Amino acid sequence: MSDAFSTGLDRNDANFAALTPISFLNRAAFVFPQKPSVVYGDRRFTWKETAERCRRFASALRKRGVGKNDTVSVMLPNVPALFESHFGPAMAGAVVNTLNTRLDAEAIAFMLDHAEAKVLLTDREFSKIIGKALTLMTGPKPLIIDVDDSTFSGGEFLGSIEYEAFLAEGDPNFKPEKLTDEWDAISLNYTSGTTGNPKGVVYHHRGAYLNGINNIVSWGMPPHAVYLWTLPMFHCNGWCFPWTMAANAGVNVCLRRVDPKMVFDLIRNEKVTHMCGAPIVYGMLINDDPKNHVGIDHKVEGLIAGAAPPAAIIEGAEKIGIGITHVYGLTETYGPASVCAKQAEWDAEDLPRRAELNGRQGVTTLLQEDIDVVDLVEFKPVPHDGKTMGEIVFRGNITMKGYLKNLRATQECFAGGWFRTGDLAVIEPDGYVKIKDRSKDIIISGGENISSLEVEDVLYRHKDVLAAAVVATPDEKWGEVPCAFIELREGAEPTQEDLLDHCRTHLARFKVPKLFVFGALPKTSTGKIQKFVLREKAKSAEAIK
Structure with a gap:
C-alpha cells in the first residue's frame, strides 16, 4: 500500500485550524463592525462593540486567575451579558455553565459544587435562590459578579463587583491564546433530571462550531437575520444560537421573559x-x-x-x-x-x-x-x-x-x-x-401500547384545550389506562363528556382517556410539561377525581 498521500503531508499552521465559534465573533467584528449585534430595550451594540466587550470579559477573568477548564457559571435571563458569556469565558480558555433560572437552591448548589465554579454571574431577580444556594455549597464559593439590569427592580446584589465594572478591568485588545485542540470543553449544561442529581453534559469547541453553522444551513437562514430570544439562552446554550448569530452576523433581540x-x-x-x-x-x-x-x-x-x-x-x-x-x-x-x-x-x-x-x-x-x-x-x-x-x-x-x-x-x-x-x-x-x-410515557393498557403523544395531539384539536398532557393511571382491569390533564382556554367550560365525545371520534376506543383532570399544567422553564409530576398525581386516580 502506497504511503504517498501521508508522507510529508502533515498538519501545520497553514493547512489546519482547530474549529471554535470564537472565530465567528472575530469575523463578524472584522467584516461587519458597524452592523447591529445585540438589542435590548434602549441598549444597542454593534459587532465591533460586542467583540470588544467579550475580549474585556476574557481579560478580566484571566486577571482574576481564571484559566483553562475553569468553570464560569451564569444565572441570568436573556440579557446581553448572557450572550457575551458564550464568548468571553471561552476566550479565556474557561467553560461556561449556563444555569436553569427556574431551579431551586438545592439544585443550583449541587451544580456549583459539581462544576467547581470559580465565577458566578447572577441577576438580582435570583438573589434569594442564589443566596441560599451559596450557603448550601460544600466546596469553595465562586467570585460573585452582579449583572445589574435596569429594567428589573427588586432583589439584592450579592457580589463584590458589578458586571460593567468587571468588564472595565479587562483589556479591549486582549488576544486569546490559539486553540490547539478543538475537543477542549467550551460549555457545561446540566440535564433536568427527574430523579437523582442532574448530569453535567460537556460540549466541545468543535461541536459548538459545527452546530452553530448547522442551524444556519439546515434552517436556510439568510445573512444578518434578526433573531428574537424567545428560547431560554441557558437551554443547551440556546440551541447553540449565540454562536449561530455570530456566524450569521445577525441581530440578537434579547427578551427578559x-x-x-x-x-x-x-x-x-x-x-x-x-x-x-x-x-x-x-x-x-x-x-x-x-x-x-x-x-x-x-x-x-x-x-x-x-x-x-x-x-x-x-x-x-x-x-x-x-x-x-x-x-x-x-x-x-x-x-x-x-x-x-x-x-x-x-x-x-x-x-x-x-x-x-x-x-x-x-x-x-x-x-x-x-x-x-x-x-x-x-x-x-x-x-x-x-x-x-x-x-x-x-x-x-x-x-x-x-x-x-x-x-x-x-x-x-x-x-x-x-x-x-x-x-x-x-x-x-x-x-x-x-x-x-x-419509553417511560408509553401507556400499556391490556397489553396494547398507547402513545400519549397521539392522544395529546387529538386533545389539542379541541377548541377549548390550551394544553394537554396524558399519562398512565392504574386500572384494576387493564393494568393502566390514559389519564388526561387539561389546561383550558380562558372562559372555556367543557364537560368531561364533551372531551370524551371528541376523543371517541378520533381515537380507537382503548386509547380514549378514562379520566380528565382540569387545571394549570406544571411546566419547566423551557416550556416542557413536567410529566413526572403528573405521573405521581395519576398514581392515585381517586385522589384527583
Missing part, C-alpha cells in the same frame, strides 16, 4: 425574522389577542422543539404568519440534531396534512452524522414501515463529549456506538423519524 404582546411588538418594531421555542411558546402567541399582531406584514420563521408539537400548534402558527420548522434533539446533542426537512410536494397538501408532515422529527441536520431507530432488544434498525417502534439513536460530531465526572453514565449512553436518547419512535416509509413517546 416571554410576554406575547412584547413578542409581537418586537417582531413589528425590530423586523424580527427568526425565533425558536417550545410548543407552549407558540401556543401563547396563537392564543393571544389578535389585536396585538396587527400591522405585522412579514413572515417570521420559527423553529419548534421540546415535546413533539401537536399539529394544531403548527397549523395555528401558520395562520398568524409564523412558518414552523420542527427540529429534534436533546441537551446531549447540542440541542437540534435532526430536522423535519420540508419537501416541495408538501405545499400541495391541505393545512392539516401539511402540519402532520411537518410535525415529525425528520432526518439528520446536515452536520450531524446519523440518526436511526433501533430495536430495544437486538439493537438493530427497525423497518421503515411507520409501525415498528424502537429507540432513537444519534451519532456524529454534534454529540456531547460525555457527562462530567460520571464515567458510568457516559459509557451507558454510548453503548453500541450510538447515543441512546430514550425516546421511542418509528421510521415512516419516506425515511423520516416520528416520535411515538418517551
Whole structure:
C-alpha cells in the first residue's frame, strides 16, 4: 500500500485550524463592525462593540486567575451579558455553565459544587435562590459578579463587583491564546433530571462550531437575520444560537421573559425574522389577542422543539404568519440534531396534512452524522414501515463529549456506538423519524401500547384545550389506562363528556382517556410539561377525581 498521500503531508499552521465559534465573533467584528449585534430595550451594540466587550470579559477573568477548564457559571435571563458569556469565558480558555433560572437552591448548589465554579454571574431577580444556594455549597464559593439590569427592580446584589465594572478591568485588545485542540470543553449544561442529581453534559469547541453553522444551513437562514430570544439562552446554550448569530452576523433581540404582546411588538418594531421555542411558546402567541399582531406584514420563521408539537400548534402558527420548522434533539446533542426537512410536494397538501408532515422529527441536520431507530432488544434498525417502534439513536460530531465526572453514565449512553436518547419512535416509509413517546410515557393498557403523544395531539384539536398532557393511571382491569390533564382556554367550560365525545371520534376506543383532570399544567422553564409530576398525581386516580 502506497504511503504517498501521508508522507510529508502533515498538519501545520497553514493547512489546519482547530474549529471554535470564537472565530465567528472575530469575523463578524472584522467584516461587519458597524452592523447591529445585540438589542435590548434602549441598549444597542454593534459587532465591533460586542467583540470588544467579550475580549474585556476574557481579560478580566484571566486577571482574576481564571484559566483553562475553569468553570464560569451564569444565572441570568436573556440579557446581553448572557450572550457575551458564550464568548468571553471561552476566550479565556474557561467553560461556561449556563444555569436553569427556574431551579431551586438545592439544585443550583449541587451544580456549583459539581462544576467547581470559580465565577458566578447572577441577576438580582435570583438573589434569594442564589443566596441560599451559596450557603448550601460544600466546596469553595465562586467570585460573585452582579449583572445589574435596569429594567428589573427588586432583589439584592450579592457580589463584590458589578458586571460593567468587571468588564472595565479587562483589556479591549486582549488576544486569546490559539486553540490547539478543538475537543477542549467550551460549555457545561446540566440535564433536568427527574430523579437523582442532574448530569453535567460537556460540549466541545468543535461541536459548538459545527452546530452553530448547522442551524444556519439546515434552517436556510439568510445573512444578518434578526433573531428574537424567545428560547431560554441557558437551554443547551440556546440551541447553540449565540454562536449561530455570530456566524450569521445577525441581530440578537434579547427578551427578559416571554410576554406575547412584547413578542409581537418586537417582531413589528425590530423586523424580527427568526425565533425558536417550545410548543407552549407558540401556543401563547396563537392564543393571544389578535389585536396585538396587527400591522405585522412579514413572515417570521420559527423553529419548534421540546415535546413533539401537536399539529394544531403548527397549523395555528401558520395562520398568524409564523412558518414552523420542527427540529429534534436533546441537551446531549447540542440541542437540534435532526430536522423535519420540508419537501416541495408538501405545499400541495391541505393545512392539516401539511402540519402532520411537518410535525415529525425528520432526518439528520446536515452536520450531524446519523440518526436511526433501533430495536430495544437486538439493537438493530427497525423497518421503515411507520409501525415498528424502537429507540432513537444519534451519532456524529454534534454529540456531547460525555457527562462530567460520571464515567458510568457516559459509557451507558454510548453503548453500541450510538447515543441512546430514550425516546421511542418509528421510521415512516419516506425515511423520516416520528416520535411515538418517551419509553417511560408509553401507556400499556391490556397489553396494547398507547402513545400519549397521539392522544395529546387529538386533545389539542379541541377548541377549548390550551394544553394537554396524558399519562398512565392504574386500572384494576387493564393494568393502566390514559389519564388526561387539561389546561383550558380562558372562559372555556367543557364537560368531561364533551372531551370524551371528541376523543371517541378520533381515537380507537382503548386509547380514549378514562379520566380528565382540569387545571394549570406544571411546566419547566423551557416550556416542557413536567410529566413526572403528573405521573405521581395519576398514581392515585381517586385522589384527583
